Amino acid sequence: MLTFAIRKLIILLLTLLVVSAVVFVIVGGNARALRTIAVLELGPRTPQTEQDRYIQRTIFHQCDPGTGAEVVIEAPDNPAHPKGFYIDPEKCRSLSLAERYGTWLFGFLQGDWGNSIVFKKHVAGYRGVLVDPQGNEKPNPDPWGVINERLANTGMLAAWVFGIMVSLGLFIGILAGMNEGSIRDRSLSVVAIGSTSMPEYVMGILLVVLLAGNSMVFAALGSFVDFLPISDSFLGADKWARKSPLQGSANLDKDGITFANTVLPVSAVIIYGFGYIARMTRASMAEAMRSQYVRTAVLKGVPRYQVVLKHALRNALIAPFTVIMLQFPYLLSGLVVVEVIFSWKGFGWALNAGASNMDYNLILACSVVSVIVVLLTQFISDVGYVLLNPRIRVA
Amino acid sequence: MLANIVILGGYIASFWVVWATLLGAALLLSAFSNVAPTLRNKPYSSITSFALTLGTVGMVTVALFSSPKLGLATVWALYVLWPVFAVLAAVMVVSWIFKSRLGLYGRVFESPIGMVGLGICFFWIIAALMADLLPLYGPLEALSKNNGTIVQGVTRKFKLGAEALNGMTYAEYVKLSLVEAGEYGKLYKSNIRGGAPLMSWVGDEGERLPAILGTDKANRDIFSRLIHGARTVLPLSIGATLVSFTVGITLGLIAGYRGGWFDQIITFVANAILAFPVIVLFYLIVLVGKDGNLSRVLATAIFAFPLLLVLAGLWGLYSVKMGRLIGILVVFLPIALFLYFRNTWGLPDLSGLAAWAASAFGGGNSEREANIAIAVTNFAQMEPRMLNVFVAVAFSSAPGAFRLVRGLTLDVKDRDYVAAAQTRGENQFYIMIFEILPNVRGPLMVDAALRIGYTAILLGTLGFLALGLPQESADWGSMIAHGRGQLRFEPQMAVIPALCIVSLVLGLNLLADTLREQSLKD
Numbered sequence: 001m002l003t004f005a006i007r008k009l010i011i012l013l014l015t016l017l018v019v020s021a022v023v024f025v026i027v028g029g030n031a032r033a034l035r036t037i038a039v040l041e042l043g044p045r046t047p048q049t050e051q052d053r054y055i056q057r058t059i060f061h062q063c064d065p066g067t068g069a070e071v072v073i074e075a076p077d078n079p080a081h082p083k084g085f086y087i088d089p090e091k092c093r094s095l096s097l098a099e100r101y102g103t104w105l106f107g108f109l110q111g112d113w114g115n116s117i118v119f120k121k122h123v124a125g126y127r128g129v130l131v132d133p134q135g136n137e138k139p140n141p142d143p144w145g146v147i148n149e150r151l152a153n154t155g156m157l158a159a160w161v162f163g164i165m166v167s168l169g170l171f172i173g174i175l176a177g178m179n180e181g182s183i184r185d186r187s188l189s190v191v192a193i194g195s196t197s198m199p200e201y202v203m204g205i206l207l208v209v210l211l212a213g214n215s216m217v218f219a220a221l222g223s224f225v226d227f228l229p230i231s232d233s234f235l236g237a238d239k240w241a242r243k244s245p246l247q248g249s250a251n252l253d254k255d256g257i258t259f260a261n262t263v264l265p266v267s268a269v270i271i272y273g274f275g276y277i278a279r280m281t282r283a284s285m286a287e288a289m290r291s292q293y294v295r296t297a298v299l300k301g302v303p304r305y306q307v308v309l310k311h312a313l314r315n316a317l318i319a320p321f322t323v324i325m326l327q328f329p330y331l332l333s334g335l336v337v338v339e340v341i342f343s344w345k346g347f348g349w350a351l352n353a354g355a356s357n358m359d360y361n362l363i364l365a366c367s368v369v370s371v372i373v374v375l376l377t378q379f380i381s382d383v384g385y386v387l388l389n390p391r392i393r394v395a
Numbered sequence: 396m397l398a399n400i401v402i403l404g405g406y407i408a409s410f411w412v413v414w415a416t417l418l419g420a421a422l423l424l425s426a427f428s429n430v431a432p433t434l435r436n437k438p439y440s441s442i443t444s445f446a447l448t449l450g451t452v453g454m455v456t457v458a459l460f461s462s463p464k465l466g467l468a469t470v471w472a473l474y475v476l477w478p479v480f481a482v483l484a485a486v487m488v489v490s491w492i493f494k495s496r497l498g499l500y501g502r503v504f505e506s507p508i509g510m511v512g513l514g515i516c517f518f519w520i521i522a523a524l525m526a527d528l529l530p531l532y533g534p535l536e537a538l539s540k541n542n543g544t545i546v547q548g549v550t551r552k553f554k555l556g557a558e559a560l561n562g563m564t565y566a567e568y569v570k571l572s573l574v575e576a577g578e579y580g581k582l583y584k585s586n587i588r589g590g591a592p593l594m595s596w597v598g599d600e601g602e603r604l605p606a607i608l609g610t611d612k613a614n615r616d617i618f619s620r621l622i623h624g625a626r627t628v629l630p631l632s633i634g635a636t637l638v639s640f641t642v643g644i645t646l647g648l649i650a651g652y653r654g655g656w657f658d659q660i661i662t663f664v665a666n667a668i669l670a671f672p673v674i675v676l677f678y679l680i681v682l683v684g685k686d687g688n689l690s691r692v693l694a695t696a697i698f699a700f701p702l703l704l705v706l707a708g709l710w711g712l713y714s715v716k717m718g719r720l721i722g723i724l725v726v727f728l729p730i731a732l733f734l735y736f737r738n739t740w741g742l743p744d745l746s747g748l749a750a751w752a753a754s755a756f757g758g759g760n761s762e763r764e765a766n767i768a769i770a771v772t773n774f775a776q777m778e779p780r781m782l783n784v785f786v787a788v789a790f791s792s793a794p795g796a797f798r799l800v801r802g803l804t805l806d807v808k809d810r811d812y813v814a815a816a817q818t819r820g821e822n823q824f825y826i827m828i829f830e831i832l833p834n835v836r837g838p839l840m841v842d843a844a845l846r847i848g849y850t851a852i853l854l855g856t857l858g859f860l861a862l863g864l865p866q867e868s869a870d871w872g873s874m875i876a877h878g879r880g881q882l883r884f885e886p887q888m889a890v891i892p893a894l895c896i897v898s899l900v901l902g903l904n905l906l907a908d909t910l911r912e913q914s915l916k917d
Contacts, residue, residue: 197901202893332672
């Protein structure tokens, strides 16, 4: 078992290495895009040598640390550099793509993920001390990077989505798979198919139209309350009936994560996702209910709920476990879309902002972080499958 | 006020409650269905399908006709689309009559749910094919340069005040209350920027059709764009799925049949691609890669596989009849290579030929010369932005197809008929393509139907996030994105394209489900 896990872990690290290299080549090997950024930042009339220097010193750590190229210069006017020192472009030599990748990788492993152009701060946060031109050290006033705070927000969203989606999917799948071919099975299967046909952006739009803020439904409810022979203040009807408490766009910086701004994004992802889990669970449950041991239990006269809960369910949940863990890439994609729709300032929102503005370090960091998350879930799925399934023995 | 309550009922019923009803009906019905052995072998209980269909149709009808304009829009839409429905009905009836002779396709007609799915898919295919024959506006045609007429309409209603309420949709009512609430400036601006509401005659004189679903920001008719949108969505999603399947079939057959280091490397690569969330892949390919040659490099790799698959098939069939093989290749290879290089690197460059053709056939008319030049330059070539999107979508769904084919091949390769072919001394490409592949076609077809739907969803995502697809393109995702800013005033601008995507995907999913059931019966 340990060997199996270690082998999987080695493959995971190898995949990560290859993937990060490919992403680096896609993002960093794109000379024309680099030039676009330099022109955007410096203005169109800047001479090409100036643009080259900008590309070298802001986007990549292109200098060997030992060559004395790191020079502290006075009062950097570029707010993208919270560290407070520049790299002297005159003392740098141009590095090849492979060397740049190596430098980036070592920086990444040490927690130095570079600066974000869009957010004007470190991608991963810089917790060291800042050195000003006089050589005085002072603590960094803003030690949190872009990814840290955004990931925390997305983690909250993902946790809610995952918890509700998995329990709903399993529940419906088990209900449907219990009596394969019954009316309940058919109807729930149609519901599950409907769920898999409603992508997050469709559901997000519909939810905003129907349930958020000054939506029609609530405006109509308001006029309905007007029509009723009751006073407006009855049960607070004047408040809740005219304006939905749910928000169609979240303002996390001001409100934090609240019920009002979380419900709609969470339900948009859930509605798209639970159907697939339900169908997989249904298939697995139906197979378990057809098996010999369930037939034996039924013939023995075991009560039906015991047959379902004790005999069938335990075996039927092994396959959905793998399916659920492998759903993570789709969950992450869905979260990106939903964060863009509801302007939920999380990881996906940051990725969207970064990618739209060619923010190199942010795109690199976001891609690699999401791949790490996916690979870890796949690892858990592989190891968990072996642990859960008593029929599989690995050396 | 009473009218408002009826409208309220309609809007609530329109969507959200359909869902709750389906779920509730399912649970209620399940109370009557304890283990009923008689039901087990019936394909679909008629009570269930009847109840579900009636419920859905009823809800939709109530929703549509609770608002007079929505009902009118429905009638107009049915009127404009009647040729599509006529052809659809003809196709369905003919297929129904000959269903016993049509193999797996015919057996879809044995299940009502499969028929619904097939009907929806056929509807969109026929609509896409017939879009030019219908009395629609063009997808890029602006109805009128003067948007002011719409604003005048709203102002007039504002002046009429309470009398106007009776015949209004709820969207208009909300607008009016906004006007009363003093947000007039905001509304005025949004109407200048936004389009016309449902069922308005906004064009200049001599228009052939009202704007059934209103117009968008550029005053283009949304309904016409929806139908024309099928022409973007369907070819892209079907084409990308087919290409990704040829990639998956070629690599999966070899990996599954031969195994060894090739299998290990390709599986590793496929797993590495699958480790990316699709959206991240899209950001990398479409947004970051658009300035470089990334999409061309990927296209070079991906478009090689259809070619390789055909070559392998030909080799498998005619490896012992060299003469015939060479004869076929002489005809096939030039055409295939021409298409391949045109769509990857734009070679050979036809701009010289275009200039010559324009001067030779233009006849001095500059507009005609320009048209000829464009047509020749773009001959047999996908538009670069479309190519970008196509490649991104095909690339992201190829690993899934590869895994499926590899698994199926591993399952099948030890069967007797494969052993028999090996004993006969057949070519290995023959065994893979003509022995293994036809025998795994059932699961492949089911997965293809599901994957076309998923690809349509991905295209919608790309359009929605404004990734890659041209800004003016009439695909449904972009239309949702355009309508997003107007959700409070003109919800149909975003909601109807969204429902189009849902209907297409739902149709494909239902079809796939039925195909799976019917092919399991073998």
